[in-house]
Amino acid sequence: MRIAISATESSLDAPMDERFGRCPCFVITDSEGAVQDMVENIHAERGSGAGIQAARLLIERDVSVVLTGRCGPNASETLAAAGIGIVTGYSGTVRQAVERYAAGGEPPANDNPAPATRSFARGGGRGMGRGSGMGGAKTPRN
Amino acid sequence: MRVAIASGKGGTGKTTVATNLAWVAAQAEKSVVYLDCDVEEPNGQIFLKPIADWRKPVTVAVPRVDPGVCDLCGLCGEICQFSAIVCVGKKVLVFPELCHSCGGCDLVCPLSAIAEVPRGIATLMAGHKGSLRYIQGLLNIGEAMSPPVIRAVKEEAPEAELVIVDAPPGTACPVVEAVRGCDHVLLVTEPTPFGLHDLELALETVQSLEIPCEVVINRAGLNGSATEDFCRQKGIEIVAEFPDSRRVAEAYSRGELASEKDPEIHDLFRSLLTHLEDST
Numbered sequence: 001m002r003i004a005i006s007a008t009e010s011s012l013d014a015p016m017d018e019r020f021g022r023c024p025c026f027v028i029t030d031s032e033g034a035v036q037d038m039v040e041n042i043h044a045e046r047g048s049g050a051g052i053q054a055a056r057l058l059i060e061r062d063v064s065v066v067l068t069g070r071c072g073p074n075a076s077e078t079l080a081a082a083g084i085g086i087v088t089g090y091s092g093t094v095r096q097a098v099e100r101y102a103a104g105g106e107p108p109a110n111d112n113p114a115p116a117t118r119s120f121a122r123g124g125g126r127g128m129g130r131g132s133g134m135g136g137a138k139t140p141r142n
Numbered sequence: 143m144r145v146a147i148a149s150g151k152g153g154t155g156k157t158t159v160a161t162n163l164a165w166v167a168a169q170a171e172k173s174v175v176y177l178d179c180d181v182e183e184p185n186g187q188i189f190l191k192p193i194a195d196w197r198k199p200v201t202v203a204v205p206r207v208d209p210g211v212c213d214l215c216g217l218c219g220e221i222c223q224f225s226a227i228v229c230v231g232k233k234v235l236v237f238p239e240l241c242h243s244c245g246g247c248d249l250v251c252p253l254s255a256i257a258e259v260p261r262g263i264a265t266l267m268a269g270h271k272g273s274l275r276y277i278q279g280l281l282n283i284g285e286a287m288s289p290p291v292i293r294a295v296k297e298e299a300p301e302a303e304l305v306i307v308d309a310p311p312g313t314a315c316p317v318v319e320a321v322r323g324c325d326h327v328l329l330v331t332e333p334t335p336f337g338l339h340d341l342e343l344a345l346e347t348v349q350s351l352e353i354p355c356e357v358v359i360n361r362a363g364l365n366g367s368a369t370e371d372f373c374r375q376k377g378i379e380i381v382a383e384f385p386d387s388r389r390v391a392e393a394y395s396r397g398e399l400a401s402e403k404d405p406e407i408h409d410l411f412r413s414l415l416t417h418l419e420d421s422t
Contacts, residue, residue, distance in 0.1 A: 049225025049240055059230060074225075074237050081230040 001031045003101065004058050005094045006068040010038040012095045018069020020088075021051030028061060033098040037061060051075025058084065067097045143422050144305040146324040148348065150340025152311035154332045155360035155384070156180070158394060160308040161189040162401040166411040168274040173302040178278035179320040180310040181264060181291040188397045192269030192276035200279060200294045201260035202287065204238040205247050211255035218247035218256060239286065264291040266298060275300060289319040296323070304418075313340075313347040321348060325422060327355035328381070333365040338372060345376065354421075358414070361386040382414040 006023035008015050012035055017023030022044045028037035039061060043053035051071065055078035058066060065085040079086050090097045147160040157180070164176040178184035205218070205227055216229035226241035227234060238261055248256045263285045268277045277298050279291040288310065299305055309320035321327050327348045331341040341357070348355045357373050362383035373380050384390065390407060393400040401408040 046225075049237070052225040052228055052235075052237065052240075056228060056230065074240070077237075078228060078230055078235060081233055081235055083231065 001064045002028050002036060002062055003031065003098060004028050004039070004061070004063040004066045005090075005097050006066070007094050010040075012098075013093055015093055016067075016069065016091055016097055018091055020066070020068040020071040020086075021054045021075050023054075023068070026054075026058060027094045028063060029094075029098050031102060033095065033102060049074070052078045055079045055082070055084075065101070067101055143303065143326065143418065144307065144324045145418060146307040146309050146321040146327045146353075147330060148309040148317060148321055148327055148344060149311055149330045150313055150342070150344035150347075151331070151337050154311075154330045154337055155358075156311070156330050157186055157189065157308055158360065158390075158400070159328065159330050159358055159382075159384075160306050161186050162399055162407070162411050163414060164274060164304075164306045165190065165271075165399050166401050166408060167304050167306075167415050168272060170412070170415065171273075172304050173273065175275040175277065175299050175302040175305045177295050177299055177305065177307045178276070179292045179295055179307050179316075181279035181281050181288045181295065181316075182310065184278040184280055184308075186308050187267075187269075187276065187278060189399050190271050190274065190276055191397075192271045192274075194267055194269040197265055197267045199262045200264040200266055200291050201262050202241070202243045202290050203245065203258040204241045204243065204261045205236055205256045206259045207234045207236065208255045208257070209233065211253050212251075213253060213255075215252065217250045217252070221246040221250045239284075242287070243290065263287060264294070266291075266294055268298060275302070288316045292316060292319040296320075313343045317344075317347060318351065321351060321353060324353055326418065327353050328358050329355055330358045330360055331369060332361050333359055333363070333369045335365070335368075338369050341369065342372070345378065356381040359383045381417050382410060384410060 004026045006017045006020050007025050007027045008017045010025050023041055024044055025041055026039040029035050039057055041054050043050045052074050055075045059082040063084055067087050067090045069091055071086050071088050076086055147156045149156050164174050168174045176186055178186040212234055214229055219228040224240045224242055226237050227247050248258055264279050264281045266279050277295055279295040281288055281291055307320055307324055310316045329341060329344050331337045357378055357380045359369060359380055363386055389404050390400040393403045401411050
Protein backbone atom coordinates (compact mmCIF):
# COMPACT_ATOMS: atom_id res chain seq x y z
CA MET A 1 0.00 0.00 0.00
CA ARG A 2 1.31 3.45 -0.92
CA ILE A 3 0.69 6.25 1.58
CA ALA A 4 1.12 9.93 0.61
CA ILE A 5 1.85 12.51 3.32
CA SER A 6 1.69 16.26 2.66
CA ALA A 7 5.11 17.62 3.66
CA THR A 8 7.14 20.80 3.87
CA GLU A 9 10.27 19.06 2.53
CA SER A 10 11.19 15.79 0.82
CA SER A 11 12.21 13.93 3.97
CA LEU A 12 10.72 11.50 6.47
CA ASP A 13 11.83 13.80 9.28
CA ALA A 14 10.46 16.96 7.73
CA PRO A 15 7.49 18.63 9.37
CA MET A 16 4.21 17.86 7.65
CA ASP A 17 2.45 20.60 5.76
CA GLU A 18 -1.05 20.53 7.16
CA ARG A 19 -2.48 21.84 3.89
CA PHE A 20 -3.19 19.25 1.25
CA GLY A 21 -3.44 21.18 -2.02
CA ARG A 22 -0.76 23.78 -1.35
CA CYS A 23 1.93 21.73 0.35
CA PRO A 24 5.30 21.92 -1.45
CA CYS A 25 5.72 18.16 -1.73
CA PHE A 26 4.37 14.72 -0.91
CA VAL A 27 6.37 11.92 0.66
CA ILE A 28 5.11 8.51 -0.43
CA THR A 29 5.87 5.55 1.83
CA ASP A 30 4.79 1.95 2.07
CA SER A 31 2.75 0.78 5.06
CA GLU A 32 5.96 0.02 6.98
CA GLY A 33 7.06 3.66 6.65
CA ALA A 34 9.81 3.09 4.05
CA VAL A 35 10.09 5.96 1.59
CA GLN A 36 9.12 4.93 -1.92
CA ASP A 37 8.79 8.22 -3.70
CA MET A 38 9.00 11.99 -3.32
CA VAL A 39 6.64 14.11 -5.39
CA GLU A 40 7.07 17.82 -5.83
CA ASN A 41 3.66 19.52 -5.78
CA ILE A 42 4.03 21.67 -8.87
CA HIS A 43 0.50 22.98 -8.35
CA ALA A 44 1.10 24.52 -4.90
CA GLU A 45 1.07 28.08 -6.25
CA ARG A 46 -1.88 27.71 -8.62
CA GLY A 47 -4.51 30.43 -8.48
CA SER A 48 -7.38 28.00 -8.46
CA GLY A 49 -7.87 24.24 -8.38
CA ALA A 50 -4.58 23.48 -6.59
CA GLY A 51 -6.13 20.69 -4.52
CA ILE A 52 -7.72 19.05 -7.56
CA GLN A 53 -4.42 19.00 -9.45
CA ALA A 54 -2.46 17.82 -6.40
CA ALA A 55 -4.97 14.97 -6.10
CA ARG A 56 -4.33 14.06 -9.74
CA LEU A 57 -0.58 13.92 -9.08
CA LEU A 58 -1.21 11.32 -6.40
CA ILE A 59 -3.67 9.39 -8.55
CA GLU A 60 -0.93 9.07 -11.20
CA ARG A 61 1.42 7.76 -8.50
CA ASP A 62 -0.95 4.98 -7.56
CA VAL A 63 -1.42 6.11 -3.97
CA SER A 64 -4.00 4.34 -1.76
CA VAL A 65 -4.22 6.68 1.25
CA VAL A 66 -3.44 10.34 1.91
CA LEU A 67 -2.48 11.61 5.38
CA THR A 68 -2.78 15.36 5.76
CA GLY A 69 -3.97 18.11 8.07
CA ARG A 70 -6.83 19.59 6.08
CA CYS A 71 -8.25 18.85 2.66
CA GLY A 72 -10.77 20.99 0.77
CA PRO A 73 -14.01 19.67 -0.71
CA ASN A 74 -12.88 19.67 -4.36
CA ALA A 75 -9.65 17.80 -3.62
CA SER A 76 -11.58 15.33 -1.43
CA GLU A 77 -14.05 14.68 -4.22
CA THR A 78 -11.23 14.12 -6.74
CA LEU A 79 -9.37 11.70 -4.47
CA ALA A 80 -12.59 9.89 -3.63
CA ALA A 81 -13.47 9.51 -7.32
CA ALA A 82 -10.21 7.61 -7.74
CA GLY A 83 -10.88 5.48 -4.67
CA ILE A 84 -8.11 7.06 -2.60
CA GLY A 85 -8.70 7.28 1.14
CA ILE A 86 -8.08 10.57 2.97
CA VAL A 87 -7.32 10.92 6.66
CA THR A 88 -7.15 14.51 7.88
CA GLY A 89 -6.16 15.97 11.23
CA TYR A 90 -2.50 14.95 11.11
CA SER A 91 0.39 17.18 12.14
CA GLY A 92 3.98 16.69 13.38
CA THR A 93 6.61 15.07 11.18
CA VAL A 94 6.04 12.83 8.20
CA ARG A 95 7.51 9.88 10.12
CA GLN A 96 5.18 10.43 13.08
CA ALA A 97 2.18 10.51 10.78
CA VAL A 98 3.08 7.22 9.11
CA GLU A 99 3.82 5.55 12.47
CA ARG A 100 0.52 6.69 13.93
CA TYR A 101 -1.37 5.62 10.86
CA ALA A 102 0.34 2.20 10.94
CA ALA A 103 -0.51 1.88 14.63
CA GLY A 104 -4.20 2.15 14.00
CA GLY A 105 -4.84 4.90 11.59
CA GLU A 106 -6.01 7.53 14.06
CA PRO A 107 -4.47 10.96 13.74
CA PRO A 108 -2.82 12.27 16.90
CA ALA A 109 -4.82 14.28 19.39
CA ASN A 110 -3.41 17.77 19.20
CA ASP A 111 -4.41 21.39 19.15
CA ASN A 112 -5.43 21.24 15.50
CA PRO A 113 -8.90 22.77 15.38
CA ALA A 114 -9.85 20.78 12.27
CA PRO A 115 -11.78 17.69 13.32
CA ALA A 116 -10.18 14.44 12.28
CA THR A 117 -12.18 12.85 9.52
CA ARG A 118 -11.59 9.52 7.91
CA SER A 119 -11.65 8.51 4.30
CA PHE A 120 -14.10 10.23 2.00
CA ALA A 121 -15.40 12.90 4.31
CA ARG A 122 -15.57 16.42 2.94
CA GLY A 123 -13.60 18.92 4.97
CA GLY A 124 -12.07 22.34 4.89
CA GLY A 125 -13.25 25.60 3.41
CA ARG A 126 -13.70 26.83 -0.13
CA GLY A 127 -11.08 28.78 -2.02
CA MET A 128 -11.45 32.05 -3.90
CA GLY A 129 -12.48 34.55 -1.27
CA ARG A 130 -13.08 38.23 -1.80
CA GLY A 131 -9.82 39.82 -2.92
CA SER A 132 -9.86 43.35 -1.72
CA GLY A 133 -7.46 46.05 -0.82
CA MET A 134 -4.02 45.24 0.31
CA GLY A 135 -1.17 43.78 -1.60
CA GLY A 136 -0.45 43.61 -5.31
CA ALA A 137 -1.91 40.45 -6.76
CA LYS A 138 0.69 39.25 -9.25
CA THR A 139 -1.79 37.38 -11.40
CA PRO A 140 -5.32 38.69 -11.10
CA ARG A 141 -7.81 35.87 -11.39
CA ASN A 142 -10.45 36.35 -13.96
CA MET B 143 -20.77 59.99 -20.03
CA ARG B 144 -19.93 56.86 -18.08
CA VAL B 145 -17.97 57.44 -14.86
CA ALA B 146 -16.63 54.65 -12.66
CA ILE B 147 -16.10 55.27 -8.97
CA ALA B 148 -13.29 52.96 -7.85
CA SER B 149 -10.62 52.59 -5.18
CA GLY B 150 -7.95 50.12 -4.26
CA LYS B 151 -8.81 49.94 -0.59
CA GLY B 152 -12.29 49.06 0.57
CA GLY B 153 -14.23 51.44 2.79
CA THR B 154 -12.77 54.66 1.39
CA GLY B 155 -16.15 56.03 0.36
CA LYS B 156 -16.85 54.79 -3.18
CA THR B 157 -20.53 54.25 -2.53
CA THR B 158 -20.81 57.51 -0.60
CA VAL B 159 -19.33 59.42 -3.54
CA ALA B 160 -21.25 57.43 -6.17
CA THR B 161 -24.69 57.69 -4.54
CA ASN B 162 -24.38 61.37 -3.68
CA LEU B 163 -23.04 62.25 -7.12
CA ALA B 164 -25.92 60.34 -8.73
CA TRP B 165 -28.50 62.05 -6.55
CA VAL B 166 -27.11 65.55 -7.03
CA ALA B 167 -27.01 64.98 -10.80
CA ALA B 168 -30.59 63.68 -10.84
CA GLN B 169 -31.70 66.76 -8.91
CA ALA B 170 -30.03 68.91 -11.55
CA GLU B 171 -32.47 67.26 -13.98
CA LYS B 172 -29.89 65.07 -15.67
CA SER B 173 -30.88 61.61 -16.82
CA VAL B 174 -28.85 59.43 -14.48
CA VAL B 175 -28.27 55.69 -14.24
CA TYR B 176 -26.58 54.23 -11.18
CA LEU B 177 -24.97 50.79 -11.68
CA ASP B 178 -24.00 49.00 -8.49
CA CYS B 179 -21.21 46.76 -9.75
CA ASP B 180 -19.96 45.85 -6.27
CA VAL B 181 -21.94 42.65 -6.71
CA GLU B 182 -20.63 40.93 -3.59
CA GLU B 183 -22.02 43.73 -1.45
CA PRO B 184 -24.20 46.10 -3.48
CA ASN B 185 -25.12 48.72 -0.90
CA GLY B 186 -25.99 51.70 -3.08
CA GLN B 187 -29.61 50.81 -2.39
CA ILE B 188 -29.16 51.57 1.30
CA PHE B 189 -28.66 55.24 0.44
CA LEU B 190 -30.68 55.64 -2.76
CA LYS B 191 -33.62 53.48 -1.55
CA PRO B 192 -34.85 52.68 -5.05
CA ILE B 193 -38.31 51.23 -5.65
CA ALA B 194 -37.73 47.88 -7.36
CA ASP B 195 -39.18 47.45 -10.87
CA TRP B 196 -37.91 44.00 -11.77
CA ARG B 197 -35.52 41.23 -10.79
CA LYS B 198 -34.01 38.48 -12.89
CA PRO B 199 -31.37 35.79 -12.49
CA VAL B 200 -27.88 35.88 -14.00
CA THR B 201 -26.71 32.55 -15.35
CA VAL B 202 -23.38 31.31 -16.64
CA ALA B 203 -22.79 28.30 -18.87
CA VAL B 204 -21.15 25.28 -17.25
CA PRO B 205 -20.35 21.90 -18.80
CA ARG B 206 -22.42 18.77 -18.34
CA VAL B 207 -20.89 15.51 -19.48
CA ASP B 208 -22.94 12.70 -21.00
CA PRO B 209 -21.32 9.60 -19.48
CA GLY B 210 -22.91 7.42 -22.15
CA VAL B 211 -20.97 9.23 -24.90
CA CYS B 212 -17.73 10.18 -23.06
CA ASP B 213 -14.80 7.78 -23.61
CA LEU B 214 -12.67 9.38 -20.82
CA CYS B 215 -10.02 10.75 -23.19
CA GLY B 216 -9.31 13.57 -20.74
CA LEU B 217 -8.88 16.37 -23.31
CA CYS B 218 -11.46 18.52 -21.50
CA GLY B 219 -9.38 18.44 -18.31
CA GLU B 220 -6.20 19.32 -20.21
CA ILE B 221 -7.68 22.43 -21.83
CA CYS B 222 -9.29 23.74 -18.62
CA GLN B 223 -7.00 26.26 -16.92
CA PHE B 224 -9.07 26.33 -13.74
CA SER B 225 -9.48 22.60 -12.97
CA ALA B 226 -13.22 23.00 -13.36
CA ILE B 227 -13.40 19.74 -15.27
CA VAL B 228 -11.08 16.77 -14.70
CA CYS B 229 -11.05 13.20 -15.85
CA VAL B 230 -10.33 10.94 -12.88
CA GLY B 231 -10.38 7.17 -12.99
CA LYS B 232 -13.59 6.16 -14.72
CA LYS B 233 -15.42 9.45 -14.57
CA VAL B 234 -15.26 13.13 -15.42
CA LEU B 235 -15.71 15.47 -12.46
CA VAL B 236 -17.12 18.95 -12.96
CA PHE B 237 -16.60 21.70 -10.37
CA PRO B 238 -19.10 24.33 -11.55
CA GLU B 239 -17.96 27.03 -9.14
CA LEU B 240 -14.45 26.99 -10.66
CA CYS B 241 -15.75 27.23 -14.25
CA HIS B 242 -15.11 30.47 -16.17
CA SER B 243 -17.57 29.50 -18.92
CA CYS B 244 -15.02 29.68 -21.73
CA GLY B 245 -16.53 26.70 -23.55
CA GLY B 246 -13.08 25.20 -24.22
CA CYS B 247 -14.03 21.73 -22.96
CA ASP B 248 -17.01 21.63 -25.29
CA LEU B 249 -14.83 22.72 -28.23
CA VAL B 250 -12.11 20.11 -27.73
CA CYS B 251 -14.38 17.16 -26.98
CA PRO B 252 -14.01 14.85 -30.02
CA LEU B 253 -17.26 13.02 -29.23
CA SER B 254 -19.43 16.07 -28.42
CA ALA B 255 -20.16 14.51 -25.05
CA ILE B 256 -20.26 17.92 -23.35
CA ALA B 257 -23.29 20.20 -23.29
CA GLU B 258 -23.26 23.68 -21.78
CA VAL B 259 -26.03 24.20 -19.27
CA PRO B 260 -27.03 27.39 -17.45
CA ARG B 261 -26.26 27.81 -13.77
CA GLY B 262 -27.72 30.68 -11.75
CA ILE B 263 -25.11 32.65 -9.82
CA ALA B 264 -26.71 36.02 -9.07
CA THR B 265 -29.80 38.21 -9.25
CA LEU B 266 -30.12 41.53 -11.04
CA MET B 267 -32.45 44.14 -9.63
CA ALA B 268 -33.55 47.35 -11.32
CA GLY B 269 -35.47 50.16 -9.72
CA HIS B 270 -35.86 53.90 -9.61
CA LYS B 271 -35.76 56.84 -7.23
CA GLY B 272 -37.62 59.59 -9.04
CA SER B 273 -35.96 59.94 -12.44
CA LEU B 274 -32.81 58.14 -11.26
CA ARG B 275 -32.46 54.59 -12.60
CA TYR B 276 -30.84 52.06 -10.30
CA ILE B 277 -29.47 48.66 -11.36
CA GLN B 278 -27.55 46.25 -9.19
CA GLY B 279 -26.25 42.69 -9.27
CA LEU B 280 -26.10 40.50 -6.18
CA LEU B 281 -24.08 37.30 -6.18
CA ASN B 282 -25.72 34.29 -4.60
CA ILE B 283 -24.20 33.27 -1.28
CA GLY B 284 -21.09 31.18 -1.80
CA GLU B 285 -20.53 32.26 -5.41
CA ALA B 286 -17.16 33.78 -6.32
CA MET B 287 -17.44 34.61 -10.02
CA SER B 288 -18.36 38.27 -10.09
CA PRO B 289 -17.16 39.44 -13.57
CA PRO B 290 -20.09 37.87 -15.49
CA VAL B 291 -22.52 39.52 -13.06
CA ILE B 292 -20.83 42.91 -13.45
CA ARG B 293 -21.05 42.46 -17.23
CA ALA B 294 -24.77 41.69 -16.92
CA VAL B 295 -25.39 44.82 -14.82
CA LYS B 296 -23.60 47.00 -17.39
CA GLU B 297 -25.51 45.44 -20.27
CA GLU B 298 -28.80 46.49 -18.66
CA ALA B 299 -27.86 50.17 -18.50
CA PRO B 300 -30.11 52.38 -20.64
CA GLU B 301 -28.74 55.43 -22.45
CA ALA B 302 -28.36 58.42 -20.13
CA GLU B 303 -26.48 61.69 -19.80
CA LEU B 304 -24.62 60.28 -16.81
CA VAL B 305 -24.01 56.61 -16.02
CA ILE B 306 -22.30 56.06 -12.67
CA VAL B 307 -20.56 52.74 -12.10
CA ASP B 308 -19.99 51.95 -8.41
CA ALA B 309 -17.04 49.55 -8.72
CA PRO B 310 -15.93 46.86 -6.27
CA PRO B 311 -12.77 47.45 -4.20
CA GLY B 312 -9.38 46.02 -5.09
CA THR B 313 -7.46 45.82 -8.33
CA ALA B 314 -8.35 42.38 -9.68
CA CYS B 315 -10.69 41.15 -12.42
CA PRO B 316 -13.95 42.47 -10.92
CA VAL B 317 -12.56 46.02 -10.88
CA VAL B 318 -11.21 45.70 -14.40
CA GLU B 319 -14.60 44.46 -15.58
CA ALA B 320 -16.39 47.34 -13.84
CA VAL B 321 -14.21 50.18 -15.16
CA ARG B 322 -13.71 48.78 -18.66
CA GLY B 323 -15.56 50.88 -21.23
CA CYS B 324 -15.96 53.87 -18.89
CA ASP B 325 -14.99 57.33 -20.10
CA HIS B 326 -13.61 58.40 -16.78
CA VAL B 327 -12.59 56.92 -13.43
CA LEU B 328 -12.68 58.67 -10.07
CA LEU B 329 -10.39 56.95 -7.57
CA VAL B 330 -11.66 57.56 -4.06
CA THR B 331 -9.01 57.41 -1.39
CA GLU B 332 -8.65 58.22 2.26
CA PRO B 333 -5.50 60.03 3.36
CA THR B 334 -4.04 57.16 5.40
CA PRO B 335 -0.99 54.99 4.67
CA PHE B 336 -3.28 52.08 3.71
CA GLY B 337 -5.37 54.34 1.52
CA LEU B 338 -2.30 55.66 -0.25
CA HIS B 339 -0.78 52.22 -0.73
CA ASP B 340 -3.91 50.91 -2.41
CA LEU B 341 -4.41 54.12 -4.39
CA GLU B 342 -1.04 53.44 -6.01
CA LEU B 343 -2.18 49.95 -7.02
CA ALA B 344 -5.55 51.16 -8.28
CA LEU B 345 -3.93 53.95 -10.30
CA GLU B 346 -1.63 51.43 -11.95
CA THR B 347 -4.63 49.26 -12.85
CA VAL B 348 -6.67 52.10 -14.33
CA GLN B 349 -3.73 53.56 -16.22
CA SER B 350 -2.98 50.18 -17.78
CA LEU B 351 -6.55 50.27 -19.13
CA GLU B 352 -5.81 53.73 -20.54
CA ILE B 353 -8.86 55.37 -18.99
CA PRO B 354 -8.51 58.99 -17.83
CA CYS B 355 -8.65 59.14 -14.06
CA GLU B 356 -8.65 61.60 -11.22
CA VAL B 357 -8.57 61.36 -7.44
CA VAL B 358 -11.21 62.18 -4.85
CA ILE B 359 -10.02 62.42 -1.25
CA ASN B 360 -12.56 61.42 1.34
CA ARG B 361 -12.14 62.37 5.00
CA ALA B 362 -9.55 64.92 3.95
CA GLY B 363 -7.15 66.33 6.51
CA LEU B 364 -6.31 63.11 8.33
CA ASN B 365 -2.73 62.38 7.45
CA GLY B 366 -0.56 65.23 6.25
CA SER B 367 0.17 65.71 2.58
CA ALA B 368 1.42 62.28 1.47
CA THR B 369 -1.56 61.68 -0.83
CA GLU B 370 -1.30 65.15 -2.36
CA ASP B 371 2.44 64.67 -2.88
CA PHE B 372 1.85 61.34 -4.57
CA CYS B 373 -0.79 62.75 -6.91
CA ARG B 374 1.39 65.73 -7.82
CA GLN B 375 4.30 63.44 -8.56
CA LYS B 376 2.12 61.22 -10.79
CA GLY B 377 0.44 64.19 -12.47
CA ILE B 378 -3.01 63.09 -11.29
CA GLU B 379 -5.47 65.81 -10.42
CA ILE B 380 -7.33 65.81 -7.08
CA VAL B 381 -10.78 66.94 -8.17
CA ALA B 382 -12.65 66.87 -4.88
CA GLU B 383 -11.91 66.71 -1.18
CA PHE B 384 -14.65 65.80 1.24
CA PRO B 385 -14.04 66.80 4.85
CA ASP B 386 -13.71 64.36 7.74
CA SER B 387 -17.09 65.43 9.04
CA ARG B 388 -19.18 64.06 11.87
CA ARG B 389 -22.35 65.14 10.09
CA VAL B 390 -21.44 63.07 7.02
CA ALA B 391 -20.66 60.09 9.24
CA GLU B 392 -23.99 60.44 11.02
CA ALA B 393 -25.91 60.60 7.74
CA TYR B 394 -24.00 57.56 6.51
CA SER B 395 -24.74 55.57 9.65
CA ARG B 396 -28.46 56.24 9.20
CA GLY B 397 -28.35 55.24 5.53
CA GLU B 398 -29.00 58.82 4.41
CA LEU B 399 -27.44 60.81 1.58
CA ALA B 400 -25.12 63.43 3.08
CA SER B 401 -25.86 65.74 0.13
CA GLU B 402 -29.53 65.75 1.12
CA LYS B 403 -28.75 66.66 4.71
CA ASP B 404 -25.83 69.04 4.38
CA PRO B 405 -25.87 71.96 1.90
CA GLU B 406 -22.06 72.26 2.01
CA ILE B 407 -21.69 68.63 0.96
CA HIS B 408 -24.32 69.16 -1.72
CA ASP B 409 -22.29 72.04 -3.13
CA LEU B 410 -19.10 69.97 -3.15
CA PHE B 411 -20.86 67.28 -5.21
CA ARG B 412 -22.34 69.92 -7.49
CA SER B 413 -18.81 71.22 -8.18
CA LEU B 414 -17.57 67.71 -8.84
CA LEU B 415 -20.42 67.17 -11.28
CA THR B 416 -19.62 70.43 -13.09
CA HIS B 417 -15.99 69.42 -13.30
CA LEU B 418 -16.93 66.06 -14.86
CA GLU B 419 -19.20 67.75 -17.39
CA ASP B 420 -16.48 70.23 -18.33
CA SER B 421 -13.85 67.54 -18.77
CA THR B 422 -15.76 65.64 -21.44
